[in-house]
Amino acid sequence: MTATHTSRAAKRPATSGAHGRRPAKSRQRxxxxxxxxxxxxxxxxxxxxxxxxxxxxxxxxxxxxxxxxxxxxxxxLDNYRLVIEMDFPLYFLNSLLVAIGTVIPSVLFSFMAAYAIVRSSGVSRFLRGVNSLFLMGLAIPLQATVIPVYLIIIKLHLYDSLTGLVLPSVAFAIPLSVLVLSNFIRDVPKELFESMRLDGATEWKTLWGLAFPLTRPAVVTVSIYNALQVWNGFLLPLILTQSPDKRTLPLALAAFQGGPYGVNVPAVLASVVLTILPMLILYTVGRRQLLSGLTAGFGK
Amino acid sequence: MTAISARRTSSAAASRGGGVLPWLAVPALVAFAVFALIPLIGVLLLSFTSWDTLGEIQLTGFESWRQVLTDPGLPHALWVTFLIMLLSWAFQTPASILIGVFLAGRQRYRELLAVLYFIPLLLSSAAIAITFKALLDPNFGLGAGLGIDFLTQDWLGEPGLAFGVVIFVVSWQYIPFHSLLYQGGVRQIPRSLYEAAELDGAGRVRMFFSITLPQLKYTIITSSTLMLVGSLTFFDLIFVLTEGGPGDATRALALDMYKRGFQANLMGAACVIGVILVLVGLALAMLLRRIGGRDPYASQLEGA
Structure with missing residues (x-):
């Protein structure tokens, strides 16, 4: 019953578009x-x-x-002054360095991989394999593997360093980034790629000259999302660093509240506000793209 | 001359088989392999060893497994994890769908609402936990400040209450994100479906159950997958909010892993928990995929 109505309605998009206003309004009950x-x-x-x-x-x-x-x-503003005197600018800088160090490589690597997967996963078994590997990475709670990550970071002599935080963060960001980016690259009309190829452009040039600019909203989305994840990340900094001067903001917040100043609730909350501010700015700038990008990236 | 043409044909042939393209995936693959794939295998291997983080790693066979599987703490942690997963899903899903449908309306004020709505997405779990800890403090929190007895309870000191607080705070943090997914899903439902139903005289509730909900099937599966698999690894929130307490009331698997590994220095046992987490996560994802009949992460546009 419903099905017949559905198909009939779908067959006359022009008619429904013509007086699209009226039905839209009538269902504003x-x-x-x-x-x-x-x-x-x-x-x-x-x-x-x-x-x-x-x-x-x-x-x-x-x-x-x-x-x-x-x-x-x-x-x-005394609370803010107190918090700033408590080394928060240093933690802020640490968070910023880790975020930038993670976002740039993770987005660039993921974009290259997503481009390759979309352009040739039909023919390349290797790329199909890579793609399913990343999809598996989405289903597995990667945090469950932090102990081997901890061991690897120690063996690389990167324990208690910002580099040691960046490397696993990049890896953890890749599966979702590849997924969202490849969903967007797939929507670029194939003819555009074809004409680039006929003009003699290399894949490398097509990648950066065509695909990258055309999918900029997706790139912005993924960058903001990854920045948020890293900025707010807690587990990796907790287990991979130790000295107070390597703390990132979430860790500093927890330490601040657990420490001697923890009873000073207004100061603790001032530190919370300070940690949100950069993300709030990022959100204001990229909100539209972030929201629509995430929705599209996760499929319907 | 021959060399050039040979190269040209070979590159044309190569581009058919992928050519330079596979190389583009190598940096991502290497990064993922070293810090995600190898650790994935590593967590299984380390579960057959003993390691106290200072000494040598020693192969001890099934010792860690026996230790963990006979520990009554394990079924408890599994139960806590399962309850958190189930309750937070059961609370978040209907609320997110309702809010998503509401936000999908095109009125301008709803756009403004959405801006405010998504602020929790920006906060770290640590910041959220700290805030609610201060708000719910029985002596200096909201209850005492407003003089409302109902709010002046030992929220984090009583097992049942602490558990409820965890579910509530999790929902506070994640409902906006899932509402956003549902908002996007609702906006993709063809209008013509509603117009047709309206011609048939279907009411709002009927339309919701006969059109909106079935059309949101894949969004529900995607969102549920993210919620359920994500809830396995709630760590920071619980760690800062209750540290697993009072007692062991909120000691979920991820926290259990951390405590065994980094506080009790039993890395082998912690890896056993890690393996269990991975297996549960994979089983859940596969189960949901079976229910959904397709990959929840696949692009809708591709199938359309």
Whole structure:
């Protein structure tokens, strides 16, 4: 019953497009349940965020005395000053170096692999194999393999170094990056590749001159996503570093809260705000691409 | 002359068989092999050894396996992991679908909502855990500040409550991401389906169950795969929030692995847990793939 209607409706896209406005409007009957859950969950998301921001501007003594949701009567940046004096700029720099060091190679390598897989997995058994290997990497919780990673990093004499953090992070980022990028490269019209080939362009040139610019939204998506993962990563820094001056931000946050200053809730929350800021900027810049890219990358 | 033409034909033949293309995949393959594939084999090999991180690695056969499999801590950790997986899935999936459907509307204010909505995606698990730890503190947290008795409980000190907090915080962190997947999925459903149903006089609820939900099948499978496999490795959140406590109430497998390996220095036993995690993850992915009848990660566009 539904099926016949479906196919009939699908056969006349022109007609439905012509008065597409009207039916769209007529089904704007409110979705009460969705709206209720949507707004409720929005409140649940926003309230803690709001609380983090206002509390980070309160003094410690004020924090215990005032209503937790009331904005500070005299906002202060002292907490931020304290956090900055506690070596947070160093942890910030560590996180930044690890993020950049991971994102650039992981995206470039993944792009090259995705290009090769899309362009010739039909003929190359090797590339089909590589592709299934990466897909398997998505199904396996790679964190379960951290102990051998720890051993390898020790054997490479990279324990307690930022390089030692970067290398496994690149590897962990590859499967999803290849998947999302190859889904996008697949959508580039084949004729474009063909005409490049007829013009005598090498694969290398086609890769960087055609495929890369055409799939820039996907590249941005994957870069932001990988940056987020690395910036927020906790397990690898926890097991692969040891000295305080090699800490990345999430590790520093946990250490700060567990340390002698942990009772100073406003200061702890100020450190939380500082760690989010760069990601917030990245999100504001690339939001549209990140959201649409992720949706497309994961398939329907 | 002959050399050139020979090279040309060989490169044409080679491009048919892949040519330079396979080489392009080599850097990614090498990186993945060294830090993901070799460790994958390594975790199995190390599970047959004893290693305290300082001394030599010694081959001890099934000693670590016997040690772990006879430890009552293992069924407990498996049970905790399973419960976290099941409850967080059962809570997140309906909520994410509802929110995704809601956000898929084209009204401008919903775009704005979406911007706020996805902020938890930006936070590290450590930051989230720290925030909720402070919020739920019975003496200095929200409950005490607002004078609401219901909120003034020892949230992280009582096993049942701590478990609930973990599920809630996990959902807080991941519902936005899954809503986003569902929002994208809903937007790809052809409008004509709804128009046809509307001509038949189907109501909103009927349309949701007869059109939206079946059309979201693959999104549900993708999202569930990510949720279930992902929940196996919730580590940072639990580590910072409860450290597995109170007692062992929230000691899931990933945390169990860390504690055995890096706190008790029993790397062999920790690797046994690692192998179990890998096997459970693979089994789950295969099960979901069977249910879905196709690879949940494949591009929709390819099949269309």
């Amino acid at each position: 409110p979705n009460w349940l969705g709206g209720l859950v949507g707004w409720l969950w929005l409140a649940i998301v926003i309230i803690p965020i709001y609380w983090i921001v206002i509390t980070s501007l309160k003094t410690q003594s004020n924090y215990y005395l005032t209503n937790p949701f009331a904005p500070p009567s005299e906002p202060t």
